[in-house]
Amino acid sequence: MNCYWHPHTPAVAQCTDCRKPLCEVCRVSLNTHPYCEACSANHHQQSPLAAFFFGLLVPGLGQIYNGEYLKGVLILLTGWLILPWIYGIVDAVVIAQAIAEGRRPAQGVPPGYLILALKIGVVFLSCLYFGVMWTVASLASLYFLGGF
Ligand SMILES: [Zn+2]
């Protein structure tokens, strides 16, 4: 089988998404899986460092970055207990590392445009989250100080 774009060059891999045969030049490696140029744009290289910062900024965001939406929402809801938040940061880094090394399938990992939206959403979400937490904390302290 020869490369889809270079009919005279033997293929060394097949795109994970569209199954087109690829030569050495056309092959793009993401999370140890081969992709063609076009399909690689729909994915992103899983980064443990990004997972760490996402998880640090907003509880559960590191899980959403890894494609584990349900776990992410659970950690977001319980993040105010602090312990699930810390667990979430560690978990996000470990899972992102595993995906990046190909030890875990990258299925469900959000495509490139979703990551861009996540990055924009990080600031908004963290402001909202800390705003709510701050309000709860100040209301609680008011209550305990006998403000009501
Ligand atoms: Zn492809």
Ligand SMILES: [Zn+2]
């Ligand atoms: Zn080629």
